[in-house]
Amino acid sequence: MIIHEQEITWATHKLILTNKKAIYWPAQRTLILSDVHLGKAAHFRRNGIPIPSKIHQKDLDILEILLNHYTVYKVIVVGDLIHANANGEVLDFKNFLYKFQTIEFVLIKGNHDRIADRKILDLGFRSVCDELHIEGITFVHEPDKSAKFQISGHIHPGVTVKLPTNKYFRLPAYVVSEDMIILPAFSQFTGLDTKQVFEKAVNYAVLDTGIIVVK
Amino acid sequence: MNKFEQSLGYLHIVSWLNEYDRTPFSFQRKSWEKINAGYSGMVVAPTGFGKTYSVFLGILIDFMNHPDSYKKGLKAVWITPIRSLAKDLARAMQEVVDQIGLDWVVEVRNGDTDVKIKQRQSKQMPDILLLTPESWHLLLAQKGRDKFFTNLKAVVIDEWHELLSSKRGVMVELAIAYLKCQQPKLMIWGITATIGNLDEAMHVLIPYSGNKVKIVAKEKKLIEIVSVFPPEVEVLPWAGHLGGKLVEQVVPIILESKSTIVFTNTRSQSEYWYQILLDAYPDFAGQLALHHGSIDIHIRTWIEEALSEGRLKAVVSTSSLDLGVDFKPVDTVVQIGSSKGVARFIQRAGRSGHSPFEVSKIYFVPTHSLELIEVSALKEAVKTGLIEDREPIVLCYDVLVQFLVTIALGGGFVKEEMYEIVKSSFSFQWITAEEWDWCISFITIGGKIGKNYEEFHKVVKNEEGYYVVEKRRIGMLHRMNIGVIVSDAMVKVKFLGGGYVGMVEEYFITKLKQGDKFILAGRVLELIRMKEMTAYVRASQGKAITPSWLGGRLPLSSNLGALLRKKLADAKKPSTREAELKFLHPLVNSQEDKSHIPSENEFLVELIKTREGYHLFMYPFEGRLVHEVMSSLMAYRISQLYPISFSMAMNDYGFELFSDKEIVLNDEQLRHILRKEDLMKDVTASINAAEMAKRKFRDIAVIGGYVIQNIYGKQQNNKSLQASSGIIFQVLEEHEPNNLLLRQAYTEVFNQQLEEPRLMRAFERINSSAIIYKFADSFTPLSFPIKVDSLRQSLSSEDLGARIQRMQEQSNRLNRKRR
Secondary structure, eight states, X not given: OOOOEEEEEETTEEEEEETTSOEEXXXXXXEEEOOOOBTHHHHXXXXXXXXXXXXXXXXXXXXXXXXXXXXXXXXXEOSOOBSSSOOHHHHHXXXXXXXXXXXXXXXXXXXXXXXXXXXXXXXXXXXXXXXEEETTXXXXXXXXXXXXXXXXXXXXXXXXXXXXXXXXXXXEEEXXXXXXXXXXOSOSSOOOBOOOOOTTOEXXXXXXXXXXXXX | OOSGGXXXXXXXXXXXXXXXXXXXXXXXXXXXXXXXXXXXXXXXXXXXXXXXXXXXXXXXXXXXXXGGGOOSSOOEEEEOSSHHHHHHHHHHHHHHHHHXXXXXXXXXXXXXXXHHHHHHHHHSOOSEEEEOHHHHHXXXXXXXXXXXXXXXXXXXXXXXXXXXXXXXXXXXXXXXXXXXXXXXXXXXXXXXXXXXXXXXXXXXXXXXXXXEEEEEOOOOOOEEEEEXXXXXXXXXXXXXXXXXXGHHHHHHHHHHSSSEEEEOSSHHHHHHHHHHHHHHOGGGTTTEEEEOTTBOHHHHHHHHHHHXXXXXXXXXXXXXXXXXXXXXXXXXXXXXXXXXXXXXXXXXXXXXXXXXXXXXXXXXXXXXXXXXXXHHHHHHHHHHTOOOOOOXXXXXXXXXXXXXXXXXXXXXXXXXXXXXXXXXXXXXXXXXXXXXXXXXXXXXTSSSSGGGGTTOOSEEEOTTSOEEEOOHHHHHHHHHHOXXXXXXXXXXXXXXXXXXXXXXXXXXXTXXXXXXXXXXXXXXXXXXXXXXXXXXXXXXXXXXXXXXXXXXXXXXXXXXXXXXXXXHHHTTSOOTTOHHHHHTHHHHHHHHHHSOOOOTTEEEEEEEEOXXXXXXXXXXXXXXXXXXXXXXXXXXXXXXXXXXXXXXXXXXXXXXXXXXXXXXXXXXXXXXXXXXXXXXXXXHHHSOHHHHHHHHHHHHHHHTTSSOOOOTTSOOOOXXXXXXXHHHHHHHHHHOTTOHHHHHHHHHIIIIISOHHHHHHHHHHHHTSEEEEEEESSOOTTHHHHHHOOOEEEOOOSOHHHHHHHHHHTGGGOEEXXX
């Protein structure tokens, strides 16, 4: 698997957007991702909707590749780590984190993260909070249009690209404006919001084969 | 007089009919006799001749003759495809029962039925229950359902032709199979209008051994077809623009009639016609109504009532009024544009002049001159009784897995016994043991790759060996999802001050900006804001857009296509009686001068060079869907000869390949690209089957239980269980390629989208025809409507990544669109 990168300078910091839907911040050796929705497939299965669990495994495999590819001291998940409740797939993640004990995992709580903080810490997370500030950047779950230098997730942004043949394709995308970055959902098993339009924002749409800029 | 005609029940019914000066038709008498003898069967009769009585009175006679064989409780279930029909039928049946002096109770049970009545029914069933296929399955999902049906004698499927070639028909087949197994003597009766494949229709409904009979009424409905001619014939006919001009001629038709239904083919066309009729004759205000699927159900019900009470002069409608209760005052029907099929045309004509022996009068208003050929074709079809087949659907696993959970929910089933039941139905007679195992594992462990589905809970095998649903929540989710009608996400449209207007597709409304105006339910509305799934509007005036509803484009049936080819050939020398063909003579002459009018054993290909580029036109007359496939195939085959790319356009008559590069094609190459050999291989290579299958999977995912459908009007509280069918399709493609529901999506693409059998026949025909290859330097009358049709497609063999990359290079062409 090849990781494609797009380097941007934002809020005076150098950030690397990857086509694996996570941002690497080299100066801080930090990986930033959002909307992991752990246990979503299992939650569906519990309710009688047969989704194969391989999809969940694939998300973890990608995370593992990212953690091995970059030098990572810290991982910030900007919300929606856990889709519903602590099921088997969530517990899988505990074993996963066990392999990366030297890395500090931090969760910004999202609207889906309704399970007790204690249980999240129990998985191997170092801390859980509602908001985080590092070097002038604010990390929150839900984007706030009035904020300054904010990184968030929540809306699962995407774009629709129209080919000249009147065919449409929807792709996950980073939304980047002067004041904010909204991450695409990390999990493959999520929908896309292609309807919200952010003024003066650039979209970086991700494909398996690269990143494309859509203005 | 035979023995039956001396029987108590028969004499009683006949004397009751005599009180009203009525005598039974011979087909009614015959079906009564057969029901009395315990037969199953199918009654074929035109509307208005008492099809209902042929079966309903038969059951009453059988009861009066054999009262001991009828026990307490539900005696017959009566299935109708639409709810509004059930209400009226029940009322009529109850009246008959009362007048005859029986103590039977006839009731309806469906989504509109009050909860209290449903509870009472569950405790004590009426004698006859009217259901839709969906409410029937819901009843089968009820705990203790078997006791409802212990004394069931008959199942009647009304309007079977409407259900036959749909997944709802498969629901009916499965429910019958289940009840037939409990009650081997159960009588199964179908009631249908005339279709091409009556014997097959009966076999699909009653694949069981035992006595059965097909009863066809000799009585015929007389139809008078009248063309509305435009003032003059246009030699280059535009697609669609002519209609409006003819409004001046439609107004007097409406004025001279008691009550008229104006049928259009799409909702946007109906909104348009409603407007122009009002503009042309403002006095229609208050007497003209608009009826289509996006209009509030209460308004629609009101319109239907007003129409049957004769309070409306005219209703503009879509296929939403094709079916349903009889509107007695309606004496005239107007059809705007092609009806696309013989059966639909006859059905619509039959909405007027409803009582037996009255003539149904239908006016045909062409939307472009060429459509007049269709009138001539329809007249011939009506005369010769050439009506389309309705093909049954087989092996839809989505309906099967839903049904299995339904049965598990209502008390469970034994695996081996259920296999026999399922196999006894027409639709699943070819199911293999392996596929059956897959279906069982799908509902029990989630699929064949067991380990990947830990924590899956749906159906479990209990200690007694029954497959049951144990969790309440799963039962609840399943009940909400029973049925096979999958609708697009709809947005409610409301006035700011309250008051509900109707519904539009979410896809349409999200394209609008605040302050944009659009037309719905015949009103100009201004969008104020969107909140959740509701659009708030205020009344406005002036120019506005009409929503284009998806799925409005029905393809031409193959019967009508064949007739059109014949009539077009006839048009060269029209007989004096064919007014339509005579009228078109100037157009036909122009086509013959510039190019050629193909005879029945010819296939016309035109290569036209204009300033824009090169256009290759072909005219198979096989309908839009087939043309879509054929045009991709032609483009693919030409691009195998030399590199070239095309854009494509099509209508029901033919299609166009356009390129700015010169299309070089000699006779031999033309014959080569039209060859019937390697047909499906090349079709598969020329289309994006995965993309098409993904679209088909949308419905399958809902029916099979992957996607919880948003029930309109109900609070959505299953947010954490929402996933789009597109995502699930991708997940399955990657992780479970042998999933039967996924495979079904591809099968549906080949059978329904690509219409494989029809495509094969078309190529057989083309290959045995003389190919006429003509060149021109301006558009011909046949090619022009295709040219102006806006639905364009194009063929490219590059994959998505490469295409986007190429577009990036030519970044000015990258066109981003929010929707």
